Amino acid sequence: EDKVVQSPLSLVVHEGDTxxxxxxxxxxxxxxxxxxxxxxxxxxxxxxxTSSGIEKKSGRLSSILDKKELSSILNITATQTGDSAIYLxxxxxxxxxxxxxxxxxxxxxxx
Amino acid sequence: NAGVTQTxxxxxxxxxxxxxxxxxxxxxxxxxxxxxxxxxxxLRLIHYSVGEGTTAKGEVPDGYNVSRLKKxxxxxGLESAAPSQTSVYFCASSFRPDGAAQHFGDGTRLxxx
Numbered sequence: 001e002d003k004v005v006q007s008p009l010s011l012v013v014h015e016g017d018t019x020x021x022x023x024x025x026x027x028x029x030x031x032x033x034x035x036x037x038x039x040x041x042x043x044x045x046x047x048x049x050t051s052s053g054i055e056k057k058s059g060r061l062s063s064i065l066d067k068k069e070l071s072s073i074l075n076i077t078a079t080q081t082g083d084s085a086i087y088l089x090x091x092x093x094x095x096x097x098x099x100x101x102x103x104x105x106x107x108x109x110x111x
Numbered sequence: 112n113a114g115v116t117q118t119x120x121x122x123x124x125x126x127x128x129x130x131x132x133x134x135x136x137x138x139x140x141x142x143x144x145x146x147x148x149x150x151x152x153x154l155r156l157i158h159y160s161v162g163e164g165t166t167a168k169g170e171v172p173d174g175y176n177v178s179r180l181k182k183x184x185x186x187x188g189l190e191s192a193a194p195s196q197t198s199v200y201f202c203a204s205s206f207r208p209d210g211a212a213q214h215f216g217d218g219t220r221l222x223x224x
Contacts, residue, residue, distance in 0.1 A: 031209065032209050032210070032211065034210050036213075041217045042115075042201065042216060042217050042218065043154070043201075043213075043215050044215075045211065048211040088153055088154065090154075090210055092208070097142070097159065097161055097167070098156055098159065098169055098170070099144070099156055099159075099210040100156070100170070101146075101153040101154040101156075102153050103151060103153040
C-alpha cells in the first residue's frame, strides 16, 4: 500500500533555532515529492523534488531528497514566528494522478 | 485575482441532509481536486478530475459524489450527510498532474449534527 509518513507530528522550538522535518514514502514508481506549508487556511506550495532535482532552497528553507532512503527532509534555519504552520509532504501516484499527503508536522515557533 | 473560490465557507447540516460544495477556479487549470482535512490527518483526497467531463475516486470517496460539467467548476456533493463527514473541505486546482503548484481554496468548514 502506498503511504507517506511524516515525523515528528508536532514540534515546538524557540525563535532562531534550526528545525528538520522528515518525510518518508513507500510508493510504486516514485517520480516526485512535494512540500506544502499551511498557515491559517489554504496550503501553499513550497518545493518539488525529483530524481533530477534532489535539492531545493529558498531563503531559509531547504529540502533534500534521499532516493536511497526513500525520504526527504525540510530544513528551516533561523526560525521566525512566521514559520509557525503545518508542513505537509505529498507524493503523486504515477499510475493514476492521485496525490497522497502525509499527516503533516505542526511546527510552533516560540518568540 | 480570485484564484480558487469555495462556497460556502461554513455550513451546519443535520444527519441525512444533502448539500453541494462549489469550487470555482479562474486559471484555466485542467486538474482539480477535493480534499478533506481532519485533525491530525493531513489532507485526504476524496475525488479528483483531470479535465472537463472527467472524475475519478481518491483515497476516501465513499459518501461523496462529484461533477465537472464545466472546466472552471468542480462540485462536491453529499447525498445523505453523516457525522463522520464533519471536516474542513479544500478544493485545489493545477495546470499539471503531478501535484506541484496546486492552488488551494480557503476551505469549507462543514459540521454534521
